[in-house]
Amino acid sequence: MEELKINIAGMLSRKLIIKDREINILYIPQITNRDSLSENIIKPLLKYSGEQELTPELIMSSIIYIDDVFLEKDTNKTTNYILQGKSIIIVEGSIGYIVADTLKVEKRNIQSPEVEAAVRSPRDAFNEDLDSNLSLIRHRIKDSSLKTDYCIAGARTKTSVVLIYLQDVADSKYVKEISKKLGELQVDGILESGYIQKFLSNKDSTLFSQIGICERSDSACASILEGRICILVDGSNLALIIPKGFIEYLDTGDDNYDNTYVGRFLKVLRIFSLVISLTLSSIYVIVVAFHPEFLPAQYILVLAASRVQVPINAVTEALIMELILELLREASLRLPKQIGSSISIVGTIVIGQAAVFAGIVSPLLVIIVALSSMASYAIADYSFMSPIRLLKFVMIIFSSMFGLFGFTMILTIIVIKIASISSFGVPYTAPVAPFNYRDIKGFVLSNVVENNERPGFLNPKGKKRKK
Amino acid sequence: MIRRYKKVAVLLLLPIFLTGCWDYKDVNKRDVIISIGVDDVNGEVEITGEAAKLLSNSSQQNKGIAQLTEVYKYKSTGKHFEEVRAKYDSNVPFPYFAGAIRAIVFSKKYAEGGIRAYINRLYHVAEFRNSVLVSISKESTNDLFSHKIENDICIGYAVEDTIKYLDDNGAALYKTVQEVKSDVQFKNIGYLLPYITSEENTIKYLGLAAMKDSKLVGIIKREESNGFLFVLSKRPVMVNSFPNPSDEKNLIAIKTTLGKRGIKTNYEDGKINIYIDLKLKSQLQYEYNIEPLSKEDIEKVENSISDQIKENIISATKRSQNEFKSDVFGFARYFKAENPKEYKQINWEEEYPKAVFHVNVDTTILNTNLFDPNAKKTD
Numbered sequence: 001m002e003e004l005k006i007n008i009a010g011m012l013s014r015k016l017i018i019k020d021r022e023i024n025i026l027y028i029p030q031i032t033n034r035d036s037l038s039e040n041i042i043k044p045l046l047k048y049s050g051e052q053e054l055t056p057e058l059i060m061s062s063i064i065y066i067d068d069v070f071l072e073k074d075t076n077k078t079t080n081y082i083l084q085g086k087s088i089i090i091v092e093g094s095i096g097y098i099v100a101d102t103l104k105v106e107k108r109n110i111q112s113p114e115v116e117a118a119v120r121s122p123r124d125a126f127n128e129d130l131d132s133n134l135s136l137i138r139h140r141i142k143d144s145s146l147k148t149d150y151c152i153a154g155a156r157t158k159t160s161v162v163l164i165y166l167q168d169v170a171d172s173k174y175v176k177e178i179s180k181k182l183g184e185l186q187v188d189g190i191l192e193s194g195y196i197q198k199f200l201s202n203k204d205s206t207l208f209s210q211i212g213i214c215e216r217s218d219s220a221c222a223s224i225l226e227g228r229i230c231i232l233v234d235g236s237n238l239a240l241i242i243p244k245g246f247i248e249y250l251d252t253g254d255d256n257y258d259n260t261y262v263g264r265f266l267k268v269l270r271i272f273s274l275v276i277s278l279t280l281s282s283i284y285v286i287v288v289a290f291h292p293e294f295l296p297a298q299y300i301l302v303l304a305a306s307r308v309q310v311p312i313n314a315v316t317e318a319l320i321m322e323l324i325l326e327l328l329r330e331a332s333l334r335l336p337k338q339i340g341s342s343i344s345i346v347g348t349i350v351i352g353q354a355a356v357f358a359g360i361v362s363p364l365l366v367i368i369v370a371l372s373s374m375a376s377y378a379i380a381d382y383s384f385m386s387p388i389r390l391l392k393f394v395m396i397i398f399s400s401m402f403g404l405f406g407f408t409m410i411l412t413i414i415v416i417k418i419a420s421i422s423s424f425g426v427p428y429t430a431p432v433a434p435f436n437y438r439d440i441k442g443f444v445l446s447n448v449v450e451n452n453e454r455p456g457f458l459n460p461k462g463k464k465r466k467k
Numbered sequence: 468m469i470r471r472y473k474k475v476a477v478l479l480l481l482p483i484f485l486t487g488c489w490d491y492k493d494v495n496k497r498d499v500i501i502s503i504g505v506d507d508v509n510g511e512v513e514i515t516g517e518a519a520k521l522l523s524n525s526s527q528q529n530k531g532i533a534q535l536t537e538v539y540k541y542k543s544t545g546k547h548f549e550e551v552r553a554k555y556d557s558n559v560p561f562p563y564f565a566g567a568i569r570a571i572v573f574s575k576k577y578a579e580g581g582i583r584a585y586i587n588r589l590y591h592v593a594e595f596r597n598s599v600l601v602s603i604s605k606e607s608t609n610d611l612f613s614h615k616i617e618n619d620i621c622i623g624y625a626v627e628d629t630i631k632y633l634d635d636n637g638a639a640l641y642k643t644v645q646e647v648k649s650d651v652q653f654k655n656i657g658y659l660l661p662y663i664t665s666e667e668n669t670i671k672y673l674g675l676a677a678m679k680d681s682k683l684v685g686i687i688k689r690e691e692s693n694g695f696l697f698v699l700s701k702r703p704v705m706v707n708s709f710p711n712p713s714d715e716k717n718l719i720a721i722k723t724t725l726g727k728r729g730i731k732t733n734y735e736d737g738k739i740n741i742y743i744d745l746k747l748k749s750q751l752q753y754e755y756n757i758e759p760l761s762k763e764d765i766e767k768v769e770n771s772i773s774d775q776i777k778e779n780i781i782s783a784t785k786r787s788q789n790e791f792k793s794d795v796f797g798f799a800r801y802f803k804a805e806n807p808k809e810y811k812q813i814n815w816e817e818e819y820p821k822a823v824f825h826v827n828v829d830t831t832i833l834n835t836n837l838f839d840p841n842a843k844k845t846d
Contacts, residue, residue, distance in 0.1 A: 287494075288493055288494050289491045289492060289493050289494070290486065290490055290491065290492075292494040292497070292564065292566055292567070293566025293567075293596065297501070297566075297567040297568070297569050298620075298624075300494060300499060300566060300567040301499060301501075301519050301567060303494055303495075304494045304495045304497070304499055304519060304521050305495075305519075305521050307493065307494060307495035308495050308521045310495070313491075313493050314493050315491075398479075400488075400491070401487065401488055402479075402483065402485075402486055402487060403485075403486040403487070403490060403491075404486070405481075405485045405486050406479075406486075409478050409479055409481070410479075412478070413475060413478065
C-alpha cells in the first residue's frame with residue numbers, strides 16, 4: 001500500500017475498521033463516482049453486524065451493493081486498476097483484493113452530428129464516451145451476434161479500443177488482421193481515432209483514406225450490417241469504418257432514407273462534383289494558355305475579353321485564387337464561431353468583387369474557383385476530399401507546364417494510383433474495378449427493397465440481407 | 468528511388484516532346500483573328516479581315532464585365548502569302564491565333580483567278596482550322612470588311628451565321644475548307660460555294676458560285692438554285708404555292724422536303740447515264756381561300772410539285788453541262804464507285820457534258836388535314 005501511494009500521485013485511501021479488521025479502500029477521487037462509493041461500498045460495510053468473519057468473498061457476495069465487482073489475486077495489476085478508475089478494497093489478512101467499478105468521467109451529452117450533416121437522418125451522433133457510443137450501437141442492433149472485442153492501446157494513455165462487428169456476417173479475415181495490427185501497435189498515447197486510422201492504413205498509400213470516419217450512429221450501424229467493422233476509440237467522437245472503398249465515399253447514407261430517385265441523382269451529382277473540384281481550375285489554365293481552340297469561337301472572344309484587364313498570367317492567377325480560397329477555408333475553420341461569419345463576408349467581398357474590379361483576376365476564374373470549391377463540399381466525408389484539394393494544385397502546376405498532355409498524364413497517374421490501393425485486401429476501386437455488376441447496381445439503387453444483398457467485395461458470410 | 472519512379476518520370480517526360488511551357492500563351496495575349504478575306508489588287512495578293520479588339524473603350528469603362536466583342540479591320544498586301552503574312556506580323560503586338568476564325572471570304576475577282584493556292588495553305592498549315600466556312604463575295608474583300616454590320620457581332624460572324632442558318636433550312640450550301648480540299652483532290656469535278664454580298668449593313672446571300680478547277684466559272688442566283696440544292700443539300704426545302712386544280716385562282720402553300728435521294732450511274736454505248744431518283748414529302752400548309760380538296764386534286768398537286776422540281780433539276784444539270792462545263796454536283800464520285808474500270812478509261816471532264824440524265828421525282832403529300840372530311844363520302 002505504501003508503495004502504491006508513492007506510485008500513484010493523487011490516490012486516496014479510506015481506512016475502515018470493522019470487527020477489528022482493517023479494510024482499506026483505494027481510489028483516485030477525480031475519476032471515481034464518490035456517491036456510489038459511499039452509498040454502495042462504505043455504508044454497507046460500516047453497517048455490517050453479521051457473525052461471520054469478514055473475507056473478500058463475503059464482502060463481494062453479501063455486503064456491498066455495487067454491480068461490477070470481482071476478486072483479483074495478482075498484486076501487479078493493482079496500479080492499472082486504480083488508474084482505470086476502479087476502487088480497490090483490501091481486507092487485512094487476506095490474499096486477494098476486490099476490484100469494484102466506480103468509474104465516473106465527465107462527458108458531453110449526445111448531440112447532433114457536425115462533421116457528417118444530413119437532412120433526413122437520426123440526430124444522435126457519437127460523443128467522446130466509449131460507453132455512450134456503444135450504447136447507441138447496441139440500441140440499434142439488438143442482435144446476439146454483435147461482437148465487441150476490446151483491446152487497450154497506448155502505453156501511457158491505456159485507451160480502450162473496441163472492434164464492433166457482426167460475427168456471422170463480417171469476414172473473419174479482416175477481424176484477425178485488424179486485431180493483429182492493433183496488438184502490434186506501439187505508441188505512448190492514443191488521443192483520437194485518427195491515430196488508429198494512421199496505424200491501420202497501408203504505409204505506401206496514405207494520401208487517399210482507406211478507412212472511413214463516421215460520426216452518426218445510424219451510418220455506423222449501416223456499415224456493420226453490411227459486414228464492415230466499426231472501431232470505437234475511447235475519447236474520440238469519430239468511429240472508424242473498415243474497409244471503405246472509393247465509391248462508398250459518394251454515398252452519404254441518407255440517400256437510402258430519402259426519395260430513391262433523388263438519391264440516385266445525387267450520387268451522379270457527387271461524381272461530377274468530384275471531377276469538377278479536381279479538374280476545373282486546371283482545365284481553365286489549359287484552355288486559356290495552351291489550347292483556346294477547344295472552345296467555340298465566340299467563347300474564345302468572351303474569354304479573351306474577360307482576361308484583358310488581368311496583368312498576371314493564367315497559372316499564377318489560378319494558383320493565387322485557389323490559395324486564397326484555401327486560406328479562407330482554414331481561417332473560417334479556426335476562428336471562433338462568433339466572429340467566423342465576418343470572415344465569410346470579407347472573403348466574399350475580397351474575392352467576389354474587389355479582386356475583379358482591381359483587375360487582379362478575371363471574373364470567369366472567380367466563378368470557376370468558387371464552383372470547384374463548392375463541389376469539394378458536396379461529398380459527406382471531408383477526409384476524402386482533402387487529398388483531392390491537394391491534388392488540384394498538382395494538376396494546375398502540371399497542366400501549366402505540359403498543357404493538355406500534362407493534364408492527361410497526371411490524371412492517369414492519379415487514377416492508376418487510386419486503382420492500385422487495397423484496403424485490407426479489398427481493392428479500393430471495387431466494385432468498379434474489379435467490375436461487379438451486381439454490387440454497382442446495389443450501390444446505385446440505394447433502395448433497401450430493391451437491393452437485398454450485401455456488397456460482394458466485402459466477402460460477407462451471409463450474402464442476403466433478409467436475416 | 469530512381470527505379471521506383473522511373474515509369475512516372477517517363478510518363479511526365481513524354482509530353483515534353485509534344486508540348487511544354489514554350490507553347491504557353493494566354494488567350495488575351497494572342498491576336499484573335501475572326502475572318503480572312505483574300506483579294507487580288509493590281510496583281511498583288513491582298514489579305515484583309517477582322518481581328519478581335521479586346522481592349523475597347525467601352526470595356527475600359529466597365530472593368531471586368533465581359534463585353535460584346537468589338538473588332539478591327541486589318542489589311543496587308545504582298546506578292547505571295549508568306550510576304551503578306553510577314554508584313555502583317557510586323558505590326559501586331561501579339562502572336563497570330565487562327566483558332567477563332569469563322570469565315571474565309573474570297574473576292575469574285577480573286578476567285579476568277581483560282582483559289583486553290585490559298586485552300587492548300589489553309590489545309591496544310593497547322594495553325595488554321597479546316598472546318599471553316601469558305602465563301603465568295605461579290606465586291607472586293609476590302610469593301611466587304613469595311614462595312615458595319617448591324618444584325619451580328621461582325622462581318623465574319625454574319626457570314627457564317629447567315630450561311631449556317633440557310634444551310635440548316637436547305638436554302639444554301641455550307642462548304643468548309645476540308646470539303647473544298649477533298650473536291651480539289653478528287654480532280655475532274657467542280658464544286659459550289661456560297662456567294663454573298665454586303666447590303667444595307669447586313670450580309671446578303673446571293674446564291675451559289677460554280678467553281679471549275681477552283682476557278683469561278685458562273686454564278687447561280689438564289690432563285691435558280693433549287694435544282695442544285697435538291698441534288699446536293701442535306702435537307703433541301705422548297706416552300707412554294709401551287710394553284711388549286713379545281714380553282715386556279717386559289718393558291719395552296721406547300722412545303723416540300725426531301726425524303727430519299729438515290730443517284731445511280733452507268734456507262735452504256737459510250738455514254739454516261741446518270742439516274743436521279745427523288746422521293747419528296749410535302750406538307751400542305753394552308754390555302755389562301757380554304758376550300759375542300761378532293762383526292763384527285765391532291766394527286767394533281769403532287770404531280771405539279773414533282774414536275775416543277777424535275778424541271779429545276781434538269782435545268783440545273785444542263786447549266787452544269789453547257790454553261791459551267793464542270794461536274795459541280797460531284798457525280799463523278801458515284802460513277803467512280805459504281806464503274807471503277809470505265810472511270811479509268813474515260814476522261815470524265817470531257818465526257819460529262821455529254822452525259823444523259825434520267826430524273827425521276829415522286830412526291831407524296833403527307834398531311835391531309837386540309838382535306839374536306841365529307842369530300843370522300845360525296846364522291
